[in-house]
Amino acid sequence: MVQLPTQSYPPLSPRQTLPTMYDLPSDNPEEPGLPDEFHFLQPLLLFLTFQPTNWSPELVFSACDLNLYYSVTHPQWYKRPDWFGVVGVPRLYEGQDLRLSYVVWQEEVSPYVVVELLSPGTQEEDLSRTVSTPGNPPTKWQVYEQILRIPYSIIFSRYTNELQAFHLLGGHYVPMNLVDNRLLMPELGLSLGLWQGSFREINRLWLRWMTLEGELILTPEEEAITAQEQAVTAQERAVAEQERAERLAARLRELGVDPDELE
Template sequence: MYDLPSEDPEEPGLPDEFHDLQPQLLSRTLHLSRYSRNNCFTASDLNLYYDVTHPLWQKRPDWFLVVGVPRLYEGKDSRRSYVVWQEGKFPYVIVEFLSPGTEAEDLGRFHSAATAVTSATLNGEPTKKTIPPGKLEVYERYLRVPHYIVYSRYTRRLRYFKLEGGSYHEQTVGEVAPAIWLDDLEIGLGIWQGEFEGLPDAWLRWCDREGNWLLTDTEQEQLGKEQERLEKERERAAKEQAQAQLLQTARNLLATGMEIEQVIAIARLSDEQVRALDAGDL
């Protein structure tokens, strides 16, 4: 596995901070009911080797999910790349974030302004030289990824391609969350307008069937602390209310002329409290 390079010196860097943070948000809000976090693998900008006959051919998806594999390679080490013929599992979802210059590569034949380039053609002309296929062709023909999603933060356009009959067919995307529902994973995806890691933007984010945004680990921790604080506040308020009721009961009993010792026994208050009530100090 590690004899294949983990970096491509000819690959350009990330175009902006969004392209660094958006994959993190997808991974941190991913909660699958059928798979534990230790039984699925997510990655971004990681070399994905897809063809054993051309072992150096690779693509680097902006984000991808593989289910049914351990998070750690062989259960003990983080991956430096993902080699499908060694792992035995192909990606189940791939997401690409469009940036200037990547549209033709990411969209292939679905890009209206470009002719798809395949491994058999170059610049629209047949070629005898074997060249690596484009991303769409790899995801569709080589990896057969069931769900391919493309999002542009510049236009806020979300596109969803589903593998049907061996080829991708574009699906209708809703206007509200879940804009995309992946029934086999029981999870949805939508565009969330908010702030993540200090950056306000329109982000792709996982949600449930009702459109409720799934929380990051940090948000879950904050929610847990807030729920704990509210529970303590409810307990404190309940104790104060119970104490107030006991004091009022003691006042009423004293008003009837009942002896202090009897009031103490009935109200279960201290001697000091009842005597203070009797003296008008409480």
């Protein structure tokens, strides 16, 4: 009998062997629904205005209240940030599908910035006051800082309007200072600031994305209003110019000059 040579294969990567987003749920049955209306509107405003100028829109992804799976050794463990943004990944999963969850070992890119909105039920963990016990999932702070190494972690309280921000330096989060009431993120070409204004007919202090110079990044609704206002202004300017030309022509005729004969 002829002995066939054995062939060895390289080990499969976690991307090939671990669950994908199609296998991991996006909703937790123990947490039905969102906790309050602010936790819907504030992440939505962040979602609509997150437009990094240093990245193509096709390589920018952000999500609200989406499960973030982070552990290769514990593939069922996840955190659910109120909002997070990623750069360097396709807008669609593998360029073709809406995401059910964000699975780091499949995406191979960690979020770049994460925002947590304080609420009575989660503020202890959001503020890093909880301690992980052996055998249980790590805390949010541990995941964001030590496992995913997310460059920017932001915490905002709608009750006190307090904004806390941390930047990953030397492997640890250090507090960030606000510049003109904004957090500068030059790697994204953006700043994150507090803005008093009306969003979805609710006037309050909101957290929203701006340019590095502090100009508001407009939502689609704001862009439509601005375009309409500019169109009206242009039309009014054209009417004013036409009326001015007609007054000038009338004055010339009074002086015995035919304006049609003038070059």
